[in-house]
Amino acid sequence: MEMDAQKRERGMEMDRILCDELLEEVLRRIPLRPSVSADVSLVSKRWLRLYRSSISCLHLRLSPDNCAPTSLSSFLSHFPRLVLLFATIVGGDDVSNFPDQILLSIASSCPKLRALRLKSEPVSLFPLISLSTSCPHLTSLHIAQARPFSFHWLVFLHSLQMLTIVFTPVPGEVDQVDALQRNFNAALKLETLVLDGIQRCDFGFASLWRSCKNLKTLRLYRCDGIGDDTSASSFVDCFNGLQEVELKWCGSIVNDILMRLVENCTSLNTLLIYHVGLKTMALAMSSKLEELSLINCKVEPGLLVTLGQRFRNLRELDLSFNEMLVDEEFISMLASCNCLRGLNVRGCEGLANASVVSMFKSCKQLESVDILNCPGIGAEAVELLVLNCPQLRLIWVEESKLSDVSRSWSSKNFVLVLNV
Template sequence: MDTILCDELLQEIFRRLPPPSSPAISLVSKRWLRLLRSSKSSLSLSLSPPFSTPSSLSAFLSHHPYLSSLSLSLSSATNTTTTFSDQLVACVALCCPSIQHLRVLAAPVSVSSLLSLSTSCSNICSLTVSLSRPVSFSWIVCFRSLKSLSVILSGRDLGEIEYADEIGCESGFELESLCLSGVRQGDFGLNWLWMNCKKLRILHFKSCESVGDNALFSGFIKGLQTLQEVELRTCRGIVDVILFNLAEFCASLCSLLIYDGGSREGLLYFIRQCKSNLRKIELRLPLDLDNRHLLGIAENFGGLSSFRLQSCCLVTGEGLKRFGVALSNVLEELVLINCDVIERESGLLSTLGQSLRHLKKLDLSYNDSLLDKELVSILVSCNYVCELKLRGCSGLTSAATVSMLKNCKLLESLDMRNCCGIEEEAIRLLVMNSQRLRRLHVEEYKLSGVVRMLALNKGIELLD
């Protein structure tokens, strides 16, 4: 067999095999090991001895000549100086000239190292790195193919820094996605981005306290005609200024996510004044979200297709019911994760189901008090659901699967992890009788040999 199959055919077979097969393949012969390595296009490495030295990493990467995606992270026992991170980047520049997606989750990388990387790896379109203060971004123009950039800022505050050498980029650059983490007061290097980013579609902030100069940021939003997605995670200090500018100047926004930080009035102002036709909203604001916001969303965003809500402590059943009625003809995805209103308001899911009959995706994960009868009451009305997530709903029993089989004829993806009341026999019946199921998330101990064989024959992917 080893001599009959040519290298190209073996490599194609290796690419199609599931990842758990790799260790067994590598033991067959040296040829198979070589071909397996050369067939890899993506690697994620958590570096620890002996690969925590640049020479060892270089030797390892040299066996993978066709990598297009690489992620490097370090174990806690590994040296994490800037010099070491620069050495890792140098290894990538030397061994992976065709790399397109690179993540270096280690100590900050120096600007000189990034400039060298841009020369050796001109095809990089996605980059994730850590930078130390004072922050500078003018090196971005050297990455001609860069579309997506994620930067984590670290180090002590250095106060306001002047960047006289950072002139404007007249020709612009192609950056479409930007994620900033850890921005603080005094990080005025961001101002160069606000003056030169003209084509951003995606903007994310994580654990940020500032946006640099507020006036420049406002001008950036005002002049940006392409922004479609904004995420704000743990950014309480800047949520209002961002939402105000989005409401005033942005008409292209399609998706908004806010987690763990906001103000009730700032959010309400955005909802009422926003000129964009939002299609997706995702909120986790336990103490900042109430019925006024829900009703405002329903009134101002009549084309909303996806609404994702987590930990809605101040929202009532009445508010959700009115929200459902208002969006009954357009909403296709409803997510209520860890929302105690489901427990407080008996019959809430039944009413929502009767209003939202066009739902295709339903996520009720981590509602540990959710009972079979409540789940059944919404599934009876939502016959178009093709994706259902019930992870962590420990109150459900095997009886719930009967309703899934009866009412969810279009179900393709189901997540039932950590549903301790749903037993192995129910999983077997579900796999055996589901007509369209293609993906099932469930604990491995609930999967018997019979279930695995049934899933294989029906083309159902089993994930734990």
């Protein structure tokens, strides 16, 4: 109590001296912590008002049991400079319409919003339309969307550059959106598009693909399709200028997408693939590729060697958690990868000391190496790697595999050693 009284007394003294502008500047420099708002409120209502008006970013955890949408609107109205909002909706007694109500409250209360991440159950079409018309300055949006799908609300988000949508599976049949809502023509400014959970027969994607002509990054997670037949035929319309593609848990469609990229995309420089089998059609990808990730993939015998010969400009290579990868094929691949700066083979249990020797013999520019959870690689090989990689600045390896020489050399040459 005495401490609170002292804080209140000091605050009241500053309250008399400082004008609003100076006090706002002081409050803006206070670290954003949950306890700060309570401390500031002890001083005066003026302090609390100015503190809230100085905040540009909020993290909220909402529940139907502790937050009414009308209360949220009132609360958000105290933050006129809010541009970044990250909200997580957790379970309660009734969550059926709660995400929609929350999104409507956000749309009506935060006209200056530039980035919104709403982690929740899917939201429906109407609050998305409200958001797109009420928050025209949004540049980044992360939501979950309910079926049936329609993307025409994106037309009003003229500043949107990054969009992430999670499509939650819905049991049984759902009615599809009529053709007028499904189809639209627009020139969206989207540069990064992340879609999670597209199903093979989902309608509504044709217009989205056609309207994304400025895409630089496309990430598909847990997708077993790219939409219905009309959507699939429009998919390549977003390939012009595409530089990075990431496919994660999309096993059934990976090879089809790779074939389309081979035939229609000439600007790709980064390809990341997770948890699939990879066929040799990947060889036809542009030889300009600089980053390749094949994580936990079942790669055909001999394919890695051919990939190394094909992609001689690789700067980053991630082959982590490929348990079947062995020394012979890995060494043969590295022989052609002379430009590598980053190499990750974490969890590759088939690799031994010979592979580490090939790293510093073939890849003179290596700056970072991850060899965690590779039981076949011992302390002697790690020491050779540290001593013979002059550009090395970062290495992930078990503490038990570091000799005294490795520790001393790493410390002397500013090499950061991590074991997590």
